[in-house]
Amino acid sequence: MSSALIEGISMGLLLSAMVGPVFFTLxxxxxxxxxxxxxxxxxxILSSDTFYVLITYVGIKFLAEATYFEEVLGYVGGVILIGFGVSSLLSKKVMRPNSGGITVPVGKKRSAFLKGFSINGINPFVLLFWISIASLVQTKEAFTSLDILAYYTGILATVFSIDLIKAFIAKQLAHLVTPKIMAWMNKAVGFLLIGFGIRMLIYTYMG
Structure with a gap:
């Protein structure tokens, strides 16, 4: 079980090193x-990953063969990412970075959860990653049920922990960030999200 957990942590570190729309949004x-x-x-983001873990582990054979599912997800995901990007570009309200002392309203927390879930969930590359992980797990005949649980727990816990570390470090730098810098950052994130969305549409079409 310990070796499965360590292997899961290693895979989680690999996933955390990938830079995509989720990283910039976070x-x-x-x-x-x-x-x-x-x-x-x-x-x-964690809930979205957990959802994918469940559906890929339980239905890996169906999802691997149902290529239309990946294609639909690719097109829908690309459009949603472009939508988030355009929204960020058109947003004229530039807020001063929050030092952490301001309580975020419950509604905002719900929107944050949904945003993290959707941006991660509509990315077909995330689905492909979890399909590959589920396929890998199926080949490990020596894995017991506890080993599989430890493996997935190691991946998810590592990714979530590193996401929190990224957010914490960014928050520590908040006092150095002026509204003007935030305005430029919003535009940069907007262009990046649009770029990721366009790339997703192209890859889906070419695939």
Missing amino acids: IQSSLTYGFRYASVLALG
């Missing part, structure tokens, strides 16, 4: 609304 959210908001967003 950093931007921590700078704008503070660590608590970003933590709820990270919880949404």
Whole structure:
């Protein structure tokens, strides 16, 4: 069980090293609304990953063969990412970074959770990652049920912990960030999200 947990942690570190739309959204959210908001967003990301773990582990054969599912997710995901990007570009309200002393309203926390869940969930690359992990687990005949649980727990716990660390570090730098810098960052994140969305649409079409 311990070896399965260590292997899961190693895989979690690999996943955390990948830079994508979730990374930029997490950093931007921590700078704008503070660590608590970003933590709820990270919880949404964790829930999305957990959902994918369940559906890929239980239905890996069906999902691997149902290529239309990946295609639909790719197109929908690309459009949603572009939508988030355009929204960030058009947003004229630039907030001063939250130092953490301001309580984030419950409604904002719900929106943070949904944003984290959706941005991570509509990315077909995340689905492909979990499909590959589920396929890998199926090949490990020596894995017991506890080993599988430890393996997945290691991945999810590592990714969530590193997301919190990223958000915390960003929050510590909040006092150095002026509204003007935030405005430029919002635009940068907007362009990046649009870029990721377009790339997702192209890859889905070419695939």
